[in-house]
Amino acid sequence: MPDNIIIRDNVAVITGAAHGIGAAMARRFAAEGMQLSLFDRDGQALFSLSETFAVKTCCTVGDVASTEDLQILYDNTMAEFGSVSLLVNNAAVNTGAGPWDEPELWLKHLQSNLLPAITLQHLFVPGMISHHAPAAVVNLGSKEGITTPPGNAAYSAGKAAIKVLTEQLAHELRQAVGDRVTAHLLIPGYTWTPMNFPGMDEKNDCQPEAAWTAAQVVDYFITGFTKGDFYILCPDNEVTPEMDAKRIAWASQDIIENRPALSRWHHDWKKQFDAWMKNSL
Template sequence: MPDNIIIRDNVAVITGAAHGLGAAMARRFASEGMQLSLFDRDEQALLSLSESLAVKTCSTVGDVASNEDLQTFYNNTKTEFGNVSLLVNNAAVNTGAGPWDEPERWLKHLQINLLSAITLQHLFVPDMLSHHTPAAVVNLGSKEGITTPPGNAAYSAGKAAIKVLTEQLAHELRQIAADRVTAHLLIPGYTWTPMNFPGMDEKNDIQPEAAWTAAQVVDYFITGFTRGDFYILCPDNEVTPEMDAKRIAWANQDIIENRPALSRWHPDWKEQFDTWMKK
């Protein structure tokens, strides 16, 4: 079970580690005594974070959209540490593309939000399976990949694909390794991070009332992960677990009841959705 993974001297690999959730995870894992292999394109922030952690750390600067950089990250990790216990595919961007925008914009977006996770699973999972010790993969999903609100088609599509990818990974790992190597989908709520608030200053800016901090999300993740949850669906200061459950149920019922696409945002269905949420 995952409760014996986040422990002293085990190795965690984190992408997008210099800021936001990645940095919060690095700090939390370091506090548990884990050794860390960190990846980010922001060299200054990555090295500053590494120097602040009182554990053995290997930092690789690169772009998750580059397979060559990801291969270097894997090679550095293997050379420095050998076995890896935890892979966290955290790196993502939310600048995306609309349904008929240029394919090049879609490809650039999906290389970061989806294909990087596939590449790192390809590199690290066979090692995890071969070492016969507990290990896990955590992929960062999004509620936008489940209820798929309009406005950012590439982001919703990429995160929906991450959900399916992680579900498929969890099934295949269960078939091969039972519960020794597992997969988990972390789905943050509204979070105060640079991706949502570009240019934010965590030390001096005022945190929005509705948002959780990255550290709160990591605390919630640790609880669900050690319990063995696959779906780790985070609330925030504005959206409760009950609200999330009703929104997800409504989205799924669009198919069952043959309603218009994204009926939650359809003018003919707004009143019924509001009534549903109040039940």
């Protein structure tokens, strides 16, 4: 079960580990005594972070969009540690593409936000299954992959695919090995990270009041993960769990009630949505 995975000497692999949620996870896992295999394209930040840890740490510099770099991450991890207890597919970009933009923009986006998780599951999961020890995969989703707001179709589509991929992984693992190897979808809320705030300086800049820190997201993740939750849906300082639940319910009811697509933002339905949220909370 997940409560015996984040423990001393177990090995965690984290992509996008130099900044944001990935770095916060690395710090928390190191504090728990886990050994780390960290991956990021920002080598300077990655090695600077790793030097702060007392645990054994292997760093691989590369781009998640490169299958060759991901293979190097796998090879380095296996050579250094031999087995893995936790894989965290965290790295992502928020560069966008609209519904009729060039396919090349979509491909570039999905090569960073979807295909790396598929590649790393292909590389690491068979070993997790054959190692006969508790293990888990955590994929980073997004509320934009559930309620799919307009404005960045490629990001919403990619994160919706991550959700489905992780659900399918969880089911197939359960069929294969019961609850020994599990999958989990971490869905952050509004978070103060470099992806959301490019160029931010965590030490000197002011954190927006509405946003959680990456460390808060990791704390919330640890609580849900150790309980065995599959969907770990984070609130923030502005959006409560109740608000998230109502928004998700409304989105799903678009299909059930045959409303226009994305009715929450449709001019004929927006007032009804606002009233429904107000009356239901």
